[in-house]
Amino acid sequence: MSNLNTHSYKLLGLVEKLGLIIIALATIFAMGVEILAMIKSMHVGLSDLLLMFIYLEVFSMVGIYLKACRNPICGWQWR
Numbered sequence: 088m089s090n091l092n093t094h095s096y097k098l099l100g101l102v103e104k105l106g107l108i109i110i111a112l113a114t115i116f117a118m119g120v121e122i123l124a125m126i127k128s129m130h131v132g133l134s135d136l137l138l139m140f141i142y143l144e145v146f147s148m149v150g151i152y153l154k155a156c157r158n159p160i161c162g163w164q165w166r
Contacts, residue, residue: 107149107153111149114142114149115146118142118143123134
């Protein structure tokens with residue numbers, strides 16, 4: 088049973104890491120789309136700036152979580 092738990096935790100960790108990478112890539116894509124929209128319209132509004140800050144915050148949260156190398160679900164490290 089212990090071996091099954093170890094494999095389950097590793098699988099959860101891999102799925103979690105994959106999800107974080109997908110979130111990071113989607114955030115980068117959304118930032119790029121927003122920047123292109125601002126360039127195309129030649130206008131930067133407060134809503135554009137706030138949206139960019141939200142994108143940066145999401146990206147930094149993913150980065151901090153990956154740097155921490157911790158999985159709060161099961162407590163083991165990815166390294």
